[in-house]
Amino acid sequence: MLKLQKSSIFFNRNAIEGIFSPSSTLYLFKTCIASNHSKASPNTNNNSNNGRHNNAKITTLDDALNMFDEMLQLRSLPSVVRFNQLLAKIAKMKRYSVVVSLYNQMGFHRISTDDYTLSTVINCFCHLNHMGFSLSVLGKFIKSGYVPDTVTLTSLIKGFLRQGMVDEAAECYQQMTRGGVKPDIVTYNTLLNGFCKVGNTSAAVQLLWNMEKHRNCKPDVVAYSTVINSLCKHRLIADALNLFSEMTSRGVIPDVVTYTMLIHGACMLSKREEAMRLFNEMVGRNITPDAHTYTVLVDMLSKKGMVADAQHMTVIMEQKGFKSDVVTYSSLMEGYCLRGEMDEARKIFDMMLDRGCENDIHGYGILINGYCQIRRIDEALGLFEEMPSKGLIPNIVTYSSLIGGFCKVGKTQAAWELICKMQDCGPIPDIQTYSILLDGLCNNGQLEDAVSLFQDMEEKKLPIDIVAYNILIGGLCKAGNLVAAKDLFSQLPSKGLQPDVITYRVMISGLIRGGQMDEATSLHKQMEENGYPSNSGTYNLMIRGSVCNHDLSRAVQLANEMGGRGFSADVSTVDMFLDLISSGKLDPSLRSMFQKEL
Incomplete structure (x- = not known):
């Protein structure tokens, strides 16, 4: 049997005849294919077609290598057709590096090759993501007077695309059509x-x-x-x-x-x-x-909260002979979780396990998050602690859900401890995980701890995004610390960040609450100038702020502007205006403008 050295599986350019750079070979391809496309390739009718027949004796790679070894030992070497049959068989086994190694052996023994041999090798190099070598062999192909056919050029296109070289694939196609080769x-x-x-x-x-x-x-x-x-x-x-x-x-x-x-x-x-x-x-x-069609519909209905319809779809699916899988069950669980029906979600989870579906980290994650959303933190924690016994390791999404759940019920210390556990032995917490804890601390009035956590995030050089800044700016505004909030807001450009519509709204709300209406109005104008047009929420916020600061003309002006942009006053704003009209502080003619909003 032919012994393949380990080094022979890996190639160097000296082992390949007709060495060209990819750019020069593409140039050669462009210039040669147009002039050669009308010629018949040498041996095309004989070797190329015969080379496509399989040898019935060869069923394994060892069989092929033994056959190659025997062929080399013959006093009179077989024709290239026999070698082509062998290379094609090995290529069908997807042992592309072996094909290249045997091709090199053929060159060493001065066994002539033809267009079919070279086309096979080009295809193998493409599968091995060695496009430079593929083009080198293409160069030899063209220099030998052969014209690449559709199969060869399609192999090259596939190879380029496999490496994400779309422009090169498109260029190959263009030269192919210009040269008369029909795709x-x-x-x-x-x-x-x-x-x-x-x-x-x-x-x-x-x-x-x-x-x-x-x-x-x-x-x-x-x-x-x-x-x-x-x-x-x-x-x-x-x-x-x-x-x-x-x-x-x-x-x-x-x-x-x-x-x-x-x-x-x-x-x-x-x-x-x-x-x-x-x-x-x-x-x-x-x-x-098919099963995928039903699964897509089940997922869509579940996400819309139409879980009864989704479950009915699974019944139809199973009647048609398709079994529900972990994806289908997970969609149903998410649907029930969205509705807050956790007992039903748990039934689906248990059904999934009873029907032989494997324990799945995604399924556990859905339930844990669902329990956390409705503040049933003990059940969420029980599932979390159960996971290792099922051979499942909680991922960062699971940890983040539980941290958010602890914050919802005011157990921020437990959330802190979970972050520390992640740092010690779990998945490393990312910016989203820290932001969840930061939000929890702000919402629970623990502003000092929130600032300390934010500083810790900076020291760890986490990629702090605008979401995290919005959380802390909002927390500072709620606590009435407008000086610190404005300072943090002003730092954004130096951090490579730009305020978004949420940043502006949080700051405007804080300024209004702090009685700084002039600054709120100025910031509102800046927001619009920076490409963030006011939405319904921003307009209602500014209108109520103007009323609270006794600037009724500004409030009416904003109300008219809001209506002109197709937005409506919310219930609180309408009630506020109607009270002002009833008390004689606003013109009664404005009543019709606001009553239609009711």
């Missing part, structure tokens, strides 16, 4: 998938239209579905539906994958009616939904 449906679908994976949906759509222009290579259901899926992922559901209509009008029949993608897209935008319409249309076309 097939595999080529197009490969490139479409590559464009969509990097989020370049517009390029994918353009390529799809280019396909429509070719008589012999129209887009199939895979091509359309790939682009539809990308549009849905980018929340462009209207465009996805338009493309779907275009697809069906051209006689391409959608399948369960296409419909499930569209249903998922509609669910992402909370378009329940559209999702159900698509589901019913699919069933009406006798396209059978």
